[in-house]
Amino acid sequence: MFNILKSTALGLGAAALLTTTAMADGHGGPYAPYADTTLIVNFPAHPHYDAVMRILPEFTKETGIEVEVDQLPYLKMRERQTLELAQDEGEYDLIAYVVFSKADYVYADQLENLAKYFMNPKLADPSYDADDLIDGYVYNIGFAGGGKGYLEGKTGSLFGIPYGSETSILGYRKDIFEKHGLEVPETYEQMLDLACKIPELEPGMGGVASRAASGHHASHAFLLHLAPLGGRVFDDEWNPIVNNAAGVKAANALKKIVDCGPEGATNFGFGEALGSFLNGDTAMFLDTTVVAGQINDPDKSKVVGKVDWALHPMGTRRGSQTGGFGIGIPANAENKEAAFLLMQWLTSKTGDKMVALAGGNPSRFSTHADADVNAKFPHMATFGEALKHADPDWRPIIPVWGKINADLGTTLSKVLTEGLDIQEALDGVAERTKAVMTEAGYYTWN
Amino acid sequence: MRPALANRLTPYMFLAPAAVIMAIALLYPLGYMIWGSFRDWSPSQTIGEAEFVGFKNYITLWNDPNFRESLGVTLKFAFFVVTFEMIIGVGLALLLDRDLRGMSLLRTLFILPMMIAPVVVGLMWRYMYHPTVGTYNRLLDWLGLPTVDWLGQHALMSIIIADIWQWTPFIFILSLAALQSLPRSALEAARIDGATGWQQIIHIKLPLMMPVLIVTALLRLIDAFKVLEVILVMTEGGPGLSTEILALRISRTATEFRELGVAAAMSNYLLILLLGLTVAMFAFNRLQEIRAARVRAAVEEDE
Numbered sequence: 007m008f009n010i011l012k013s014t015a016l017g018l019g020a021a022a023l024l025t026t027t028a029m030a031d032g033h034g035g036p037y038a039p040y041a042d043t044t045l046i047v048n049f050p051a052h053p054h055y056d057a058v059m060r061i062l063p064e065f066t067k068e069t070g071i072e073v074e075v076d077q078l079p080y081l082k083m084r085e086r087q088t089l090e091l092a093q094d095e096g097e098y099d100l101i102a103y104v105v106f107s108k109a110d111y112v113y114a115d116q117l118e119n120l121a122k123y124f125m126n127p128k129l130a131d132p133s134y135d136a137d138d139l140i141d142g143y144v145y146n147i148g149f150a151g152g153g154k155g156y157l158e159g160k161t162g163s164l165f166g167i168p169y170g171s172e173t174s175i176l177g178y179r180k181d182i183f184e185k186h187g188l189e190v191p192e193t194y195e196q197m198l199d200l201a202c203k204i205p206e207l208e209p210g211m212g213g214v215a216s217r218a219a220s221g222h223h224a225s226h227a228f229l230l231h232l233a234p235l236g237g238r239v240f241d242d243e244w245n246p247i248v249n250n251a252a253g254v255k256a257a258n259a260l261k262k263i264v265d266c267g268p269e270g271a272t273n274f275g276f277g278e279a280l281g282s283f284l285n286g287d288t289a290m291f292l293d294t295t296v297v298a299g300q301i302n303d304p305d306k307s308k309v310v311g312k313v314d315w316a317l318h319p320m321g322t323r324r325g326s327q328t329g330g331f332g333i334g335i336p337a338n339a340e341n342k343e344a345a346f347l348l349m350q351w352l353t354s355k356t357g358d359k360m361v362a363l364a365g366g367n368p369s370r371f372s373t374h375a376d377a378d379v380n381a382k383f384p385h386m387a388t389f390g391e392a393l394k395h396a397d398p399d400w401r402p403i404i405p406v407w408g409k410i411n412a413d414l415g416t417t418l419s420k421v422l423t424e425g426l427d428i429q430e431a432l433d434g435v436a437e438r439t440k441a442v443m444t445e446a447g448y449y450t451w452n
Numbered sequence: 453m454r455p456a457l458a459n460r461l462t463p464y465m466f467l468a469p470a471a472v473i474m475a476i477a478l479l480y481p482l483g484y485m486i487w488g489s490f491r492d493w494s495p496s497q498t499i500g501e502a503e504f505v506g507f508k509n510y511i512t513l514w515n516d517p518n519f520r521e522s523l524g525v526t527l528k529f530a531f532f533v534v535t536f537e538m539i540i541g542v543g544l545a546l547l548l549d550r551d552l553r554g555m556s557l558l559r560t561l562f563i564l565p566m567m568i569a570p571v572v573v574g575l576m577w578r579y580m581y582h583p584t585v586g587t588y589n590r591l592l593d594w595l596g597l598p599t600v601d602w603l604g605q606h607a608l609m610s611i612i613i614a615d616i617w618q619w620t621p622f623i624f625i626l627s628l629a630a631l632q633s634l635p636r637s638a639l640e641a642a643r644i645d646g647a648t649g650w651q652q653i654i655h656i657k658l659p660l661m662m663p664v665l666i667v668t669a670l671l672r673l674i675d676a677f678k679v680l681e682v683i684l685v686m687t688e689g690g691p692g693l694s695t696e697i698l699a700l701r702i703s704r705t706a707t708e709f710r711e712l713g714v715a716a717a718m719s720n721y722l723l724i725l726l727l728g729l730t731v732a733m734f735a736f737n738r739l740q741e742i743r744a745a746r747v748r749a750a751v752e753e754d755e
Contacts, residue, residue, distance in 0.1 A: 085707060088495045110710065114496035220690020222708075270583025272604045272691060287584070405494075409709040413518070416693050423604055423691035 036128060040344040041070035047100040047348070048087065050080035050331065053299055054170035055102065057366030058352065064360065065351055071344055080104060080331075091116040096338035099345040102169065102331045105147050109403045111334070112150040117165045118335040120148075123346040124164075131350055138355065138370045142396030143168035146403070147332035154242075156403040166334030167353045168369045173396045174230055174326040175389060176316045177283065177291040177301065179309065182208060190314075194235060194321040197290070198259055202266040204289045212268030215279040215288040216260070218422055223275045224260075225415035230292065231256040233325030233400040234318065239410075239439075240402060244448040246439040248414070249432035252322075257421060257428045263292075264422050272422045284309060292318065294329065295389050299365050315388045317395070324395035330367065362386070406446045410439050489716035495706070502713065509717035518693060519701065519718065526697040529608065530676040533615045538669055540616065541623025542661075546653060549631045559628070563621040570618075574685025577614040578603070581686070607687050607695045614682060619675070623668055630664035631657065663737060670733045674726055698722050 049055040055077065062073050076098070078086055084107055090096045091111065103111060111117045124130045144167070145158040152162025176197070178190060186207050191197035201213030217223035232238070237252030247253070264271045268287040270278075276293070283291040284300065284307040291297070300306045301313045318326040333352070335345045351357050355372060362368040362379045373379055374390025401407070417435050420426040443449065484499070489509055493502035513519045548558065565573070580587040581602035589599040602610045634657060642656050658665075680699040683689065689696030689704070696704075698718065706715035 092496060092498065110494075110496055114494075116496065219688060220692055220694075220696075221688055221704075224690075268584070269599075270601065270604065272601075273583070273687070275688070405710070409711070412704060412708055416518075416690070416696075419690050420692035423694075 036131070037069035037071065037347060040341070040347060043341050043344045044072040044074055045099040045341055045344055045348055046074045046076065046097055047102075047345075048076045048078065048083065048090075048098045049102045050083050050104075050170075051077050052080055052170060052331070053296055054331070054361070054366040057361050057364035058170075060364045061352075061357070061360045065348060065357075069347065069351070071348065073348065087111075091336050091338065093338060095340065096336050098336055099339045099341045100333055100348060101336055102333050103166065104331060105329055106401075106403050106407055108147065108150060108166065108332065109156060109405050109407070112165050113405055116337050118337055118339070118342060120164045120166070120335075120346075123335075123343070126343075129343055129346055129350075131354065134350060134354060135372075138372050139168065139353070140171070140369055140371060140393050140396065142173075142328050142393065142398045143171040143330075143332075143369055146328040146396075146398035147171060147330070148334075154399075154402070154404075157399055166332035167349060169331055169333045169353055170367055171328065171330035171332070171369055172294040172296045172367060173328060173389070173392050174293060174318045175295050175392050176318055177297070177313050178316060179286075179289045179312050180314045181312045182211070182289045190316045191319050192316075194231070194259060194319050197292075197319045198262050201263050201290070205266055208289065211286075212271065212282065212288040213266040214263045214290040214292055215274070215283040216263045216267060216271065216292060217274055217276050217279045218260070218264045218267075218272050218419070219275045219278075220419035221412055221415040223415065224418040224422065225411050226276075227263075228256055228260050228414065228418050229401050230318075230327055231259045231321075233327070233397045234321035234323060235259065236322035238399070243452065244443055246436040246443070248439070249429065249436040253432050254428055255321075257418065257432060260418065261422060261428070272419070294327070295392070296330070296367060298383070298385055298389070315385045317388070317392050325397035325400055326392050326395050327400050328396045328398050404446075406442050409442055410435075413438055485716045485719055488713055489720050491713045492711075493713040493716075494710050495712055496710075505713070509714045510721075513714065513717055513721065521693050522696050522698055522701045523721075525608065525693065525695060526677060526699075529612060529615075529679075529695075529697055530673055532612050533619065533676050534669055534672050536612070536616050537620045537623050537672060538665070541620045542627045542658075542665065544620070544624045545627035545631055546657065549628060559625070563625055565618045566621045568618070570679075570681035571685055573614065573618050574682040577610075577617075577682070578686045581610055603687055604691055607691060611683050611686055611695050614686065615676070615679065618682070619672060623672065626664060626668045627661065630661045634660050662740070666733060666737050670730060673729060677722060677726055 049058065059075065059077075062075070066072055083102075084104060087098075087101055087103065087107070088110075090098055091114070108117075124136075141158075144164075145152070145162075147168040148164050148166040149158060149162045150156060150165050152159025176191070182188070182204070183190065188200060188203075189196070191200050197214070204211055204213040217227045229239075232248075232253065235252050235256045237248070237250065237256055239246065239248050241247050267274075268282045271282075274282070279293065280291070280297055280300070282288050286308045298315070302310050304310050318324070333349055335342050335349065339345055352361070353369060355370060358368045358370045358373045359376055359379060362373050362376070363382060368374060368379070368386075371390065371393075374386050374393065376386075380386050402410075414435050417426070417431045421428055421431045488499055488502075490504060490506060491499065491502040492505045492508070493499060544562070548555070548562075552558070568576075579585075581589075583589055583599070583601060583604075586602070588602065592599050600606060638656055638660070639652060642652050647655070677697075678699050679697065680703065683695055683697060683700055684703075687695045689700050699722075702715050702718045702722070705711050705718060
């Protein structure tokens with residue numbers, strides 16, 4: 007009896023072993039050499055990456071490569087990465103980075119140039135179709151060394167791939183617009199006009215929900231208007247031109263939006279602005295596409311089913327923002343090739359569609375046009391259209407930007423709360439920016 | 453080794469572990485910060501790679517209007533919070549220094565705010581100050597009064613109120629402890645001599661509590677210069693720079709502007725300021741003691 011049991015157990019063990027081997031073999035092809043690797047990746051706590059977490063098990067199943075995710079609040083992420091990337095041997099094999107970390111990481115030689123991976127026939131998937139990736143995002147988030155050092159151009163190359171990118175879009179309340187027979191604004195003039203008309207038509211309701219709080223928030227909101235209104239922070243010689251007519255117009259637009267916005271709008275960060283729209287306190291919302299998932303979530307929103315989307319209104323041109331995250335391989339990573347395989351898998355057509363269906367932000371044109379994705383998220387077609395106008399140069403991505411951004415944001419906050427004159431305020435910003443740029447060596451060749 | 457020498461070295465040997473720990477835990481980081489403040493140092497570099505720039509960071513800061521504004525905000529904030537907290541804290545201690553029923557429960561309740569994590573305090577007050585759904589504006593609205601733009605127009609006042617709420621209990625418990633350890637004989641003598649309640653407070657209790665109060669005020673002052681989380685959560689330094697205290701500016705300089713050298717120089721300015729204050733306070737305290745000793749000596753001579 008005992009012997010029979012023993013042999014059965016042995017047989018079962020052998021069968022199990024065989025199955026495991028067979029499964030490992032099943033992972034064959036390009037993934038086979040890395041089947042037992044465990045990748046450690048650093049992702050932000052962000053709706054897109056929450057969706058990524060849901061599709062990662064699929065990757066492990068398909069390739070046998072394990073993925074361990076260190077998910078951090080996105081503002082904390084950069085601090086952690088700065089420490090990790092400066093080590094001789096880092097902990098992370100793949101990182102998601104915020105768009106303006108690109109300048110610092112590439113400049114400090116901390117991100118892998120992706121050329122050698124895409125050249126390697128054993129790693130690069132021929133059906134990847136890089137042309138399908140959204141141009142604006144690729145240049146904004148992945149590219150470095152081209153025009154102005156951070157844009158598309160003949161001298162540039164790829165250091166990361168956009169993943170979890172966003173652009174700006176106008177959300178509006180269908181019910182309110184229908185009730186008063188209002189047209190969805192197509193131009194800035196129409197939008198600003200409506201912004202101040204809404205509080206008259208619907209007492210207690212603000213026009214547009216916008217960020218405005220001191221610092222990054224106010225600066226972000228201003229830049230959102232600057233590009234479509236024809237402005238830029240710098241001209242082609244790096245002279246600050248934020249104080250020209252377009253700049254003043256953008257600041258005026260921001261002030262008007264905040265003045266006609268919901269109560270307390272001068273102090274709104276992103277969370278409060280979104281909160282006021284979800285709470286039904288404003289009729290419009292002009293900001294990132296990442297919020298779409300929350301609008302129809304009854305736990306978070308009082309405006310379920312009442313919101314529709316339109317393109318970021320046009321000023322003298324179309325120019326919606328480009329932001330969000332990209333993924334790249336740290337120069338000090340341990341498993342670079344396997345990390346590339348994960349990166350390629352996530353951003354492939356299949357991966358992109360999978361993450362979109364899980365509630366993430368797709369990075370490919372084809373995903374935005376995909377029938378299944380559109381059936382599940384009807385706003386995807388509008389978002390895809392908006393992406394065609396995504397402006398990679400709406401905000402400069404240079405190492406000293408953090409400082410200029412903070413100054414711009416605090417100065418604009420003074421305009422909004424202390425009544426500082428707009429021209430005077432922007433002249434001040436331009437002057438201080440010039441000093442920062444001089445010190446950073448941007449005028450060495452002039 | 454000769455016994456005499458060994459005897460002389462013994463105390464130093466006992467001190468050595470403490471000295472080593474002190475050097476590693478205190479002096480090394482401090483030296484690192486001072487060394488870093490003379491460099492043009494980005495977080496992507498190691499300190500050795502950073503370029504030495506002498507006093508440049510200090511000079512740039514001194515000429516930076518934003519830094520000066522931030523310093524002004526810090527001084528204003530520290531002055532108001534410490535003044536109000538001292539008045540309210542000591543006042544409460546004087547009121548509650550008696551045998552009431554349920555006193556211990558009351559005391560525990562009073563020190564609750566201090567036990568709450570600063571981030572939570574910040575969030576709590578931020579929601580209470582919310583322009584439309586916040587407690588205060590809803591109350592004002594209900595009373596038919598005009599609402600106040602707490603974190604907009606009156607941001608500095610609002611964060612001062614929140615800090616007073618959180619830290620008055622600290623002054624309160626220390627003052628209460630000081631009061632309860634006062635010599636009962638002096639108070640009894642005063643009562644027998646017919647001193648009124650106010651006279652007892654002004655001439656007996658406060659002067660006797662003074663050494664404790666000075667240390668308490670100093671501790672609060674040092675803390676007020678370093679407060680960060682509550683303000684970070686409530687206003688992030690805005691609107692404009694109106695609530696951007698130094699600690700917040702240091703943190704932004706290091707993380708947002710990525711200028712570790714400048715942030716270190718700013719920390720050193722703050723350190724020098726606090727060091728100056730501490731020395732001044734202790735000098736004042738010492739002066740008081742000397743004067744008291746002289747008075748005592750004079751009284752003894754008279755006798």
